[in-house]
Amino acid sequence: MSAEPAERLRRRKVLFDIEAKVEKLQDHQLSASQLKNLKISVLPMVLDEKSDLKPTFFAACPSVPELDEFDLGEYPSAKTALQFDPSGDFVRPLDRAYALEDYLVHYTCRCENRKWLEGTPTPWSGGCVADYHPFKSLYQYSDPEFGALRLTDIAGKEHPHMKAVIYNNIEENEQEYFRGELLAILRLMFGQMKQRRFIQHMISPVLVFSLMGIQRARVIESYFDGENLILRSTGLYDFREKDVKGLKDFAGWWIGNPIGDTISSTGRAHLSIHTDGRIIVIAAASETRYIVGPVTRDPGSAERSETSPGKVYILHSSTAGTLHVPIEGPQRVTARRRPDGCERCAIHILLLGDGGRRQGAD
Template sequence: MSAPFEHPERKAMRKSLRRLERHITGLKPDHQIAPSEIDQIQFMPMVLDENSMDRPTFFTPLNESLLEAPDDKYDEENEMGYDTYDSIPEDWRDPKTCAQAISIYWYTYLSRYSLGKQPPGGEIVWSPVEINNAVYKYKDLYRFDFPQFGYDDIEQVAHGPYAHVMATIHNNLNTDDDHILQGELLAILRLMIAHLRRGRFIDHMVSPIMAFSLVGPQHARVIETYMEGHNVVVRRTKLYDLRTKDAAAFKTFAQWYFGKPRAPTGQSQ
């Protein structure tokens, strides 16, 4: 059986993407990347507001009326609790531990919706990606030496002409609004490279990724990444300070996590 045809322009794009990944891999592991540092990356602002010109390009949000706000009443009714920064013993306040505190609450909140009966219009289109599948070769998505990074989950659209990916990543470093971590970019670019290698997406010139990035000291931001020609567009929100629980932020994140692709990325499969 012959291999599916890949357009030469797409091959050149993937080659350029791999070259960028190798360049970033060669940086120091704790390096913080400034927007003007790498010509092949175009950094742009993003806000999680569907009515803004700076909204995500490839993703749409779930209607906020379909989600409960995770306020104090919600926590009490669902026997949930949030570990604030001050509640974590001082000796344990490394960025990874504090990011895990966000992750535990985040996934408990998400599961209340995903495991329940979704209302009309709120059906979930995402399903887990099998990163250990040898055919798809999802490699080097984790770094276990300091500073660690990795995925907490990876989701894809199971059917149809949608190469979109939704994911949550963590890094064991502090950062700020003026920089992006090497571990954030490596995790995203390596996932994109592997996803574009799949035969299902052979006619797709773009594989947009929306990553919910958990970083230190106990912060989070959302990063949308995609290719435009041989350049990579990295759109990111401000850092949300979650050292105390921000119910509005968690609800907003969940709207985009459970949203749908804005449009197909390739021909019908």
């Protein structure tokens, strides 16, 4: 059995420290600034394969059956539940999470059965929480409760990816993240990294479908980049009434395949570049001495060369994230808006070689 790489051991220790700090928190809802102090970075994400903000390590199933192709029973409308139970005893966030997950599991299981019959089964196995042994418990029974409703991973040693449906018995808040969400993510991630079958993988991505409030939900893709826990989150979905597109989005990404480079320690490394007291962040493709040219999600596709004094290089990026450019000697770095005519990116970063002199940003 191969020995664990030193870099991987270091990453596990950092994750262990982050989890310990989150566990001790008294606050159950955390802002982006609070998360930053915990080495947790928040970035946007959308469940759209055509978008540059799509998940990095998880793909959607290209063809998801329509809901009306199956007999899924009556949709668990929150309005109907409130009419049936005006006192609210059975419309806590926890109760509505169970009702929504019951509907979702019927739909996704039928989608998986369809793919199996078509000869293209999904690689995911399991689904029962009791089948897994994460780093620590995924449940808190004191108020506010949180826990896992469903887990799935992939057999073998090729893919350390994991997916989970979790709940938090707390009102929805799009601007903040829940302590329960963070603990579930960190404990699942750390549990994967403890397994020797994944000893060559530096990254163990986790995709959580987080249910909260009165049938609200969001999807969060999480991975550790070597320095920070990255949370890429969608906005809130409203499932109080039947949202066909939202349900199909959830099903598509639940049964979709794993993707991305999880072995290379440099494929998703991140570093903030500080210039003139400001931090400039965009998405990086690879860790090289310099990254010059169009920056993409594919770790092997970025053009690379070294800079020279007085020459300007443009880094294109179409998504928010962090740029990793290990530079020997100071560089002048400045962010610009997308110029007219450039359809590739939302932000430009200019690196200007300056012969080793520290210069401020333009």
